[in-house]
Amino acid sequence: MKKKVLYTLFVIGLVMGVFVTWQFKATSILSGSHITDEVEARESLILELLEEQNYLQARIVALREQVDESQSTISNQTETVNTSILDRLKSEIGLTDVDGKGIQVILDDSPSSNRKSGDYEDAGLVVAADIRDVVNALMAGSAKAVSVNGQRIIATTAISSVGTNILINNIHTAPPFNIDAVGDTEILAQRILDRNALEELYEKSLKSRIVLEIYLKDSLVIPIYNGDLKTDYLSLIDEE
Amino acid sequence: MKNKRYLIGVIAVLLGFLAVTQIRSFSSVDDIIARNNQSNIFEEIRIINEKNAGLRKEIGELEVTVDKLNNQSSALEVIEAEIEKYKLLNGKSPIFGEGLAINIQGAISSAWMVDLVNEFYNAGAYAVSINGIRIVNDTLGFDSLPQGQIWFQGQILSPPYVFNVIGDNESILDILELPGGIFDRLNTTFSDISIAAEKKDVVQMAASAIDEE
Incomplete structure (x- = not known):
């Protein structure tokens, strides 16, 4: 009998050992100096690139303003130039501000989560899919224009996770994520409050305590797209 | 002897706790990472470098545009060129270019449809259409219907889903087919679908059918 008990204890101890090892193995990547070095190196390099990115974006906005002013001057001076077609096209591709009533959705990491730890498995972090789902719901609600932390969402916008960082239009952005949409406030609110359509997000909000706040706004301004417009691979089909 | 039984009880409880914690942590991790493409630091730096x-x-081109607009003889030419460029992007004119034709047999959810389209652009797509509908700024989002179908631009999207993608077909396909990439994750999530991608010298897209207000 004694032997049997000891044997049982031994087996249980062995299994427990396996589980303990498994558990420690799953989390061990967060400790250790290698990951700290990597995070520090990443932060300093990324910071440099982001500073450049901010400057370049601001320069693009300033140059587009100059282009607009020059075109408007030419249009006023010359009868042969009608810039209304150009203005319409610019509006269609996101090169004009959009203002009006709308909705603001704020997504933020759970207070107990730390994005800087580099642990992309942390369920309390807002991930790109959460932002994509909100933007998609707003677009499904016929939003006239949407922006995330001031980045205008256009047809070719990609919202992606890179490690724990989030890129919108390949521009680095950090939480809290302010998602603004101009459109019919009631329809937009219905879309965002639809727990079936945003099931994953509401579940995360409940279980992992990520922050989800919704505000109706009488006035919102969605800025112009401040990135590059690439057309190298595109050609018009002659309709004549 | 009694002490030993208590000990076994405590160990069993501890074991159960560990097992449940482990299983829960793995299932929640799976939920999170399935829809998110996790790249490493080098990928992040590459993306930001390319973006910069x-x-x-773009700044170089805009500076040239400003210069030419200030010169009366070239101003008209610049405005015409801008109109042509923006027509390529607004979706109201038919376009063509090198690209990919991707065919997905079998149904996927609207959330994954959002992710897939996102990944096309992330991989460098210049234009995308789904079952003949080009995605432009005015395009509405994807909606789920009660039966699980996808509602898109006033119609039900039924499989096979045919995606046309314009862009550098070599590099886009490389990214889509990466281990752990979007095709991999779709195949893992939807076991009964099949994905076929074909490089094309010419992909055509019709003008978007969205009415202007």
């Missing part, structure tokens, strides 16, 4: 190069190029 794109922004610098």
